[in-house]
Amino acid sequence: MTRRFAFLLSLASGWLLLSWTASTALAQPGDVTRRRVQVLEDPSMAPQIPAGFTLTQGRAVQMLPSSYRASAGRPAILLTGYWPPTNEMVRRFSPSPTQNPQGWIGSDWEGRGYDIYAYFPEFVPPNCNNCGKGNGDLEVDYQDTSQDFWPIAEALKPIAIITFSRAFPNHDWEVEMNQYNRTSWWPDYQAPTTPTPSPPDATVPAQRKRLSALPVQDIVNAVNNAGIGVNAFICFSGDGGGFLSEFMAYHGVWYQSIYGSPAFPDWCIAAGHVHVGSAMTWATAQQAAEITVRTVIQYVDSVIVNTVCQTDLGFGGPGTARLEICGDALTAGGTAEAALIDAPPNSIAVLAAGTTFNPSPWRGGLLVPTPATLVLATSTDASGRVRLTGIPGGNGPFSAYAQYAYLDLSQPLGVGFSNAVRIDFLP
Numbered sequence: 001m002t003r004r005f006a007f008l009l010s011l012a013s014g015w016l017l018l019s020w021t022a023s024t025a026l027a028q029p030g031d032v033t034r035r036r037v038q039v040l041e042d043p044s045m046a047p048q049i050p051a052g053f054t055l056t057q058g059r060a061v062q063m064l065p066s067s068y069r070a071s072a073g074r075p076a077i078l079l080t081g082y083w084p085p086t087n088e089m090v091r092r093f094s095p096s097p098t099q100n101p102q103g104w105i106g107s108d109w110e111g112r113g114y115d116i117y118a119y120f121p122e123f124v125p126p127n128c129n130n131c132g133k134g135n136g137d138l139e140v141d142y143q144d145t146s147q148d149f150w151p152i153a154e155a156l157k158p159i160a161i162i163t164f165s166r167a168f169p170n171h172d173w174e175v176e177m178n179q180y181n182r183t184s185w186w187p188d189y190q191a192p193t194t195p196t197p198s199p200p201d202a203t204v205p206a207q208r209k210r211l212s213a214l215p216v217q218d219i220v221n222a223v224n225n226a227g228i229g230v231n232a233f234i235c236f237s238g239d240g241g242g243f244l245s246e247f248m249a250y251h252g253v254w255y256q257s258i259y260g261s262p263a264f265p266d267w268c269i270a271a272g273h274v275h276v277g278s279a280m281t282w283a284t285a286q287q288a289a290e291i292t293v294r295t296v297i298q299y300v301d302s303v304i305v306n307t308v309c310q311t312d313l314g315f316g317g318p319g320t321a322r323l324e325i326c327g328d329a330l331t332a333g334g335t336a337e338a339a340l341i342d343a344p345p346n347s348i349a350v351l352a353a354g355t356t357f358n359p360s361p362w363r364g365g366l367l368v369p370t371p372a373t374l375v376l377a378t379s380t381d382a383s384g385r386v387r388l389t390g391i392p393g394g395n396g397p398f399s400a401y402a403q404y405a406y407l408d409l410s411q412p413l414g415v416g417f418s419n420a421v422r423i424d425f426l427p
Helices: 002-025 027-040 142-156 216-225 244-258 282-305
Strands: 053-056 059-062 076-080 115-119 160-166 172-176 178-180 209-211 231-235 270-276 311-314 322-327 335-341 348-354 360-362 365-367 374-379 386-392 398-407 415-417 420-425
Touching: 076 142, 076 282, 115 142, 142 244, 160 244, 160 282, 172 216, 178 244, 209 244, 216 231, 216 282, 244 270, 270 282, 322 398, 322 420, 335 348, 335 398, 348 386, 365 398, 365 415
Parallel strands: 076 115, 076 160, 160 270, 172 231
Antiparallel strands: 053 059, 172 270, 178 209, 311 420, 322 335, 335 386, 348 374, 348 398, 360 365, 398 415, 398 420
16 A cells, blocks of 8 residues: 555645646647637627527637538547648538538548538539639638638547648649748738738647647558559648648647547547649549548547556546546556546536545545545636547556546536446556
C-alpha cells in the first residue's frame, strides 16, 4: 500500500499541471461554437436570424440537412475537395442526390464498417483551369470554408478526415505534414479576401504548426505500390501554400486535435491533407483517393483494436456526466487519457482518486475512492468536458479508482457524480 500511495502522489504534480492545461485545450469546441455564433450575430449583419439557422438558448445555430448526419451505428469518415480533380474524384461519396445523381456509395463502403461522406464545391465548366471560388459547400473562400466546415464536421463527428486540394499540373499525390495557423494568407476571390479572424485558431499562438495525423507513409506506400501512374510522397519540410488548400488542411487537423482523445465518444483518430496533381485524369485520381481511404480505414482499425478502456464500475449520479479512461494498456511506457463528458458547461469539477474501493454517501451520491489519495480541482469547458492526458502506466500490478464530483445546481444538493472507473496499472 505504501508503494501505491507514493506512486499516486508522484502523479499528483503532473495531473495538477494537466488540469491547468486541460481547460485551455478543451475550450476549443466551445471557442469554435462561439466564433461561428459571433460571425452570425455581427452587428453589421441583418438583425434577423439568417435562413437555415434557428435560435437556441439565445444563439443562432445552423440547422443541417439530413444528408449531413452519419448513419446510426457506423463511424463516419469525412472527405473534402476543392478544384478538380479533387471534387470529381470524391463525387460518388457525396450524399447529395443533386451532386451525385448516380447514388451515394459511402454507406458501409466496401463492407468495411464506415460511412464515407464527401463535400465539395461545383465549378463551371467542370474541367476548369482558372476555377475561381465555385458554388456550394466549401467554396474556395476563407469565410465560406469555415462556416461550412464546422457544422458538417460537428454533425458527422468523423473518426477520420481527409482533405484534398489541387496542386500543380503533374501526377503527384503530395501528403502534407505541416499546416500553419498563419497570420498572412494569399487573397481569395471575394471580400473579405483573407480569413476573419486571422490567424483562424485563437487557441494556439500565431504560426503554430499542426502536423498531419494520417498514416502518411502507409498512404504513400499504398498509392505507389498500386501502379496507377501516380507519384506519392510526403512533404516533410514545406507547407500547404498559404492559400485555401492550407486553410482547409488546417481545419481538418484542428478538428482532430479538439476531438483527439480516445476517451471521447466522438473520438477523431486521423486527419490530414493531400495535394493532388491536376494533370491526372479524374478516374486515376479517384483510384488514388479510394486507396487512401482504404489505408486510413486500416490504420483507424488498428488504433481502435489496440485501445484499452479501463473498467466502468457504475455508481454514477445524480447527474448525467460520465468518466472514461482510455488509451494504452497501462504497462510501463503506456499512457492513457481521462475525459469527463456531459457535465454542466463552465463548471467546477473535482477528480477524486485513490487505491481504496469504499463507496461512501456524500452530497446525495456515492463517492467510490474513499478516502481519496489525489484530489484534483479543475473546471469543465463550454461543452461540459474535461480532458486529462498523459496518465502513465507501470509500477503495477495494482488498481486505483477515480471518480468526478462536479457542481450541478440542477441537483437537489447542488452536486453531481460521474461513474467510477477502476484503473489497472501493470508492471
